[in-house]
Amino acid sequence: MSDIKVSNKKLKIGIVGGTGYTGVELLRLLSLHPNASLTVITSRGEAGLAVADMFPSLRAYVDLKFTDPAQADLDKCDVVFFATPHGVAMSQAQALLDAKVKVIDLAADFRLQDTAVFEQWYKMPHGCPSLLKDAVYGIPELYRDKIKSANIVGNPGCYPTTVLLGLAPLLEQGLIDLSVPIIADAKSGVSGAGRKAEVATLFVESSDNMKAYGLSGHRHHPEIHAQLCQLSGKAVQFIFVPHLIPMIRGMLSTIYVKLSDQAQALNLQALFENRYKNERFVDVLPAGMLPETRSVRGSNQIRIALHKQTDAGYLTLVVVQDNLVKGAAGQAIQNMNILFGLPENTGLDLVPLLP
Amino acid sequence: MSDIKVSNKKLKIGIVGGTGYTGVELLRLLSLHPNASLTVITSRGEAGLAVADMFPSLRAYVDLKFTDPAQADLDKCDVVFFATPHGVAMSQAQALLDAKVKVIDLAADFRLQDTAVFEQWYKMPHGCPSLLKDAVYGIPELYRDKIKSANIVGNPGCYPTTVLLGLAPLLEQGLIDLSVPIIADAKSGVSGAGRKAEVATLFVESSDNMKAYGLSGHRHHPEIHAQLCQLSGKAVQFIFVPHLIPMIRGMLSTIYVKLSDQAQALNLQALFENRYKNERFVDVLPAGMLPETRSVRGSNQIRIALHKQTDAGYLTLVVVQDNLVKGAAGQAIQNMNILFGLPENTGLDLVPLLP
Amino acid sequence: MSDIKVSNKKLKIGIVGGTGYTGVELLRLLSLHPNASLTVITSRGEAGLAVADMFPSLRAYVDLKFTDPAQADLDKCDVVFFATPHGVAMSQAQALLDAKVKVIDLAADFRLQDTAVFEQWYKMPHGCPSLLKDAVYGIPELYRDKIKSANIVGNPGCYPTTVLLGLAPLLEQGLIDLSVPIIADAKSGVSGAGRKAEVATLFVESSDNMKAYGLSGHRHHPEIHAQLCQLSGKAVQFIFVPHLIPMIRGMLSTIYVKLSDQAQALNLQALFENRYKNERFVDVLPAGMLPETRSVRGSNQIRIALHKQTDAGYLTLVVVQDNLVKGAAGQAIQNMNILFGLPENTGLDLVPLLP
Amino acid sequence: MSDIKVSNKKLKIGIVGGTGYTGVELLRLLSLHPNASLTVITSRGEAGLAVADMFPSLRAYVDLKFTDPAQADLDKCDVVFFATPHGVAMSQAQALLDAKVKVIDLAADFRLQDTAVFEQWYKMPHGCPSLLKDAVYGIPELYRDKIKSANIVGNPGCYPTTVLLGLAPLLEQGLIDLSVPIIADAKSGVSGAGRKAEVATLFVESSDNMKAYGLSGHRHHPEIHAQLCQLSGKAVQFIFVPHLIPMIRGMLSTIYVKLSDQAQALNLQALFENRYKNERFVDVLPAGMLPETRSVRGSNQIRIALHKQTDAGYLTLVVVQDNLVKGAAGQAIQNMNILFGLPENTGLDLVPLLP
Secondary structure: OOOOOOOOOOEEEEEEOOOOHHHHHHHHHHOOOOOEEEEEEEOOOOOOOEHHHHOHHHOOOOOOEEEOHHHOOHHHOOEEEEOOOOOOHHHHHHHHHHOOOEEEEOOOOOOOOOHHHHHHHHOOOOOOHHHHHHEEEOOHHHHHHHHHOOOEEEOOOHHHHHHHHHHHHHHHOOOEOOOOOEEEEEEEOHHHHOOOOOHHHEHHHHOOOOEEOOOOOOOHHHHHHHHHHHHHOOOOOEEEEEEEOOOOOOEEEEEEEEEOHHHHOOOHHHHHHHHOOOOOOEEEOOOOOOOEHHHHOOOOOEEEEEEEEOOOOEEEEEEEEOOOHHHHHHHHHHHHHHHOOOOOOOOOOOOOOOO | OOOOOOOOOOEEEEEEOOOOHHHHHHHHHHOOOOOEEEEEEEOOOOOOOEHHHHOHHHOOOOOOEEEOHHHOOHHHOOEEEEOOOOOOHHHHHHHHHHOOOEEEEOOOOOOOOOHHHHHHHHOOOOOOHHHHHHEEEOOHHHHHHHHHOOOEEEOOOHHHHHHHHHHHHHHHOOOEOOOOOEEEEEEEOHHHHOOOOOHHHEHHHHOOOOEEOOOOOOOHHHHHHHHHHHHHOOOOOEEEEEEEOOOOOOEEEEEEEEEOHHHHOOOHHHHHHHHOOOOOOEEEOOOOOOOEHHHHOOOOOEEEEEEEEOOOOEEEEEEEEOOOHHHHHHHHHHHHHHHOOOOOOOOOOOOOOOO | OOOOOOOOOOEEEEEEOOOOHHHHHHHHHHOOOOOEEEEEEEOOOOOOOEHHHHOHHHOOOOOOEOEOHHHOOHHHOOEEEEOOOOOOHHHHHHHHHHOOOEEEEOOOOOOOOOHHHHHHHHOOOOOOHHHHHHEEEOOHHHHHHHHHOOOEEEOOOHHHHHHHHHHHHHHHOOOEOOOOOEEEEEEEOHHHHOOOOOHHHEHHHHOOOOEEOOOOOOOHHHHHHHHHHHHHOOOOOEEEEEEEOOOOOOEEEEEEEEEOHHHHOOOHHHHHHHHOOOOOOEEEOOOOOOOEHHHHOOOOOEEEEEEEEOOOOEEEEEEEEOOOHHHHHHHHHHHHHHHOOOOOOOOOOOOOOOO | OOOOOOOOOOEEEEEEOOOOHHHHHHHHHHOOOOOEEEEEEEOOOOOOOEHHHHOHHHOOOOOOEEEOHHHOOHHHOOEEEEOOOOOOHHHHHHHHHHOOOEEEEOOOOOOOOOHHHHHHHHOOOOOOHHHHHHEEEOOHHHHHHHHHOOOEEEOOOHHHHHHHHHHHHHHHOOOEOOOOOEEEEEEEEHHHHOOOOOHHHEHHHHOOOOEEOOOOOOOHHHHHHHHHHHHHOOOOOEEEEEEEEOOOOOEEEEEEEEEOHHHHOOOHHHHHHHHOOOOOOEEEOOOOOOOEHHHHOOOOOEEEEEEEEHHHOEEEEEEEEOOOHHHHHHHHHHHHHHHOOOOOOOOOOOOOOOO
16 A cells, blocks of 8 residues: 555554464564554455454454455555465565555565575475565564565564574674584474464374474575575585474574684674674573573564584574564564664564563 | 183284274283283274384384274174274174174263263264163273173263262262252363364463363263262262363362261261272372372372361362373273273283373 | 652552562563553562573563662652562551552452451461551452552452452352352462472473362462452352462463352343453453463453353353463552552553463 | 392392482382382481372382481392482492492492593592492493493483484494584483472473573583593594473484494494394384384383485484483383393383373
């Protein structure tokens, strides 16, 4: 509809696919956002159902019903979030752009610039390759300026957000010895698997239990790898092993890198603190302190700790976030705020729920 | 095949429907049972798959594959367990009995003598009403003598086992004032909901959460009610509210009864201890001690505590069991041991897994 | 300091005992409260430590340090919350009142009007019996008018809030047959046990496990009982059995009452909806819907469902709340808002964290 | 007392420190061990208490009481297990050896041959350095022959068992490129922290949460490092980062190694299967299958999966065990069986508890 900059005006918000965990998280956050007006929420399967009947936590906060996608007037919105499976946003993006609606896709359609890589990992042709050049990879701390003027944001995957914000200060300065691979051993709560009826993620299967998965290939590997090469300007070897942890929310990535000779001598703690000193949502912990996932539960915060293994010349990074907030819906709203010239923390001043 | 009494001979065991939680629990227990030889395990959906590929915990203990039900030689078994949805056992029982195979049904087909009640609650006609008179309700501590000579055992529901063993000493002696309802507030771990792909029992939905359910009618209500009337010889009013608790296994029932005037004066602790003094699997806790569900995890034990609310003339009972063992597979094996004249604890000397 | 009514002025807040779960929950909620200025937080053991070093979730939101109680200028505050063990508030209340500071005690010192009952259950003499007549029992939905003009609020226990708000509509109208006892079977998450180093509440002891406790007497029994008698104007028999559930937060009470003959004929659903129609934090669920604890996680909401067992003439109530919010810190802030003439939901518009 | 080899004779067992998690796990396993007779269990704090009053899971299985260590006739035992804090076994070992009692220490006193390293990490002088040369590091799959004739076994730490059994086939054959560090990213259930009253391991602190810890130095680092050097015959660089996971039991180690040029060309899957083909408790999973911790819950099994990252020349190993069984009490009993010439799996045929 419009791309005017607003302040106390309400943005008309559309959400496509509001029945998954990223959808309900968008609803939780946007229902209290001072500049957001929830206007349309679509669901093919649940059309006609009151949103609060599916998610009673939203009673008194959201009084919309799910709309059939075919009936939804998304082009009257200011911005549309896609909280859908991969492949949906790319089929609707052009029409929305034509109607001057901005698009934030929480799936993978606009994360990878290389359509061949996309098609290899997502097993579908890309529906609008011509739009990719206009899409920005939505990590504000890395690409804020581009996001300001973008019309499409490819909101990053949850794992990539932790790995990239953990490594950016080193990559930007060329401080990693890239002759050995970067290793990310990542751990995710079960909500990362989505709200799908599946035996493997039943309470009885996932509780009091953990496992590694995706060793033979996880879709976030090419996404991270592309960004690592982008940020470093070089070819990077990257080993990525995700694990499923019996938590609802929360993600912790432990990252192992060999430091360059130059980096060995630097005060990396200071380097990180300086890199992120103006970033509201990135918290570099004091030296010696380690983060817990619950310290960010329900918030848009990401916390980073670093520890030098001096004998081996390695640096270990520990990064935590809430996979549904900074890893998905919160970052998407942060991107929305930037797209519309709002203060970046609008609606995102959230104290983590601890305990 | 045969109904001869055995001691060090191996019973040939068939399991129909081995892919659910009661199925894998039968496999866990029977794989170490000294008189059991796992012979056939059927699954329509998984025929050909090695059991241990579905349940890696059974690697090196079970080397059978799932068989298609249509191909399974169940009539060569000594006993067949049905770990199936309701309605399966009643369609196959007659043929097995004709082949002199004993039947233990872990579903509801042989729990209710009144077919009208069965059909009301299970929404299907009963397939073999003429066999019901031969079926015994399989709580050994209540019906051991009948089980000895039975050919069909209707293995009880998990909730009923706790409520009935908790109340039997009072009901048998007419010590409850039945002018007010008996109330059972029961709590179950999520494995009670079965191994089905459903959103409601996903880890993310069930963890760090609890709820009551089935207030408008739970299938264990008529089962318990019928037995309460049977044990007391009178009409009984019964209120039953089950709850879902974020535990894998474990069931705790809190039962509230008004004592008769006679009972007010009795030493009920002694009465319970005496009633169960020869029962290997029923543990009446010392006065003042309360049970935890984990104190029976993985074992066939049921533990009972009683507390008199003297001012109100009420007795509160707290009963715990592992819903998959004494509440399902363990009790089924206890019944098998009785059917074949084996010591009742054969294969059931299981120290609970604590912690 | 002052008792002036404020609107955009900031109230100076003191918290005595800020290191427990109710303390950190007060901090979480007050740090975003538009009319609150966190001024003093005391802790004997942690004096000098930055609050955010103990609770990293508060980094960037709370920059106070813990103060030694002996050094704390509590009399410069507008209101002081006691998030302390029982017995502390009553030793300091008089001095604060003299300094015109309002007192909200989250412990039990001002919940019971009968000092003999207090002393029997809390094993200590009451330190300021003369102040009790000025103290109001802080459930706003029951005692709002008294709270408006009070100087001391005895913030209720977590269990009592669920039972009393569940039963009030019936008790106020005399709709319960009090010839049989009211039974409350209550279930609490482990945070109700407090942040104390104890074996019984270790993760390994409490996880995948549940138990009943306190059958021989729980301190919330006399508190609930006194209020039940107060609300009904009659003697009430009351049976209360609490249970510990492996959840961090959340409380569910299942309440069983015999309806009076008059009540049998009434539309109780309508009665409840009408009673609470103007109450922002009490949500009577539509008939047939049952609440989950997670539907209130992190919020000040309480949700109530009712189900008539017509054959027995009983009503079953299911009530859920977050024990740390409506059951403690949230209700305390709701009381603060009333004490100072603020809109009652100020700082309490919290969308529950689901999932 | 005696060191005679037995078969159907009962070994007299002493346990020093039976109140922790490794203690109760020894009791669980030994109470059903056909050649074990639980004779003495000591506890300074709980002397006189029936063991089953502390651990109700042991009711009917263990009828001993805790004995004061000063009163305990440990020298009448055949073998004594130390399930104590570090430093206890080394103060009593000589006296027991003099009485011809074999010693199995589940703490660290006999794990490290280098007393300087011991003293650096455990902050106490070693009490009996002269006995170290007789002590064997108790991983049977690596040191079986030495264990057969030993009198003291230093039972390994939980983390080391996973890392060493995971790497042994490679180290023994020199297949790792040691110019880059071996990295072990290890994850443990909370029972690894022991049964101590501490805030950090409360349910409310540990549930729905995870963290890394010990980056600046964990005591299992020098233990693993010494064995890595021992097994490879070379200096090894080793990075070790443990994590705490909200599970009761279970440990998963993800290990990253650079393969030597020679190893790149080998069929490592076959190499591992061959190395462990006669090992009852080591299960090399088929290629492509990944282990879950619950697949070993309550059992002495360890499962290993390997995955080659061909582009980087790295191998990733995923190893799971139950930290209280193969990581502690089960391995200790395996060692006992070897010490006394019993079949190694005696008392250890345990089907994992899944679900």
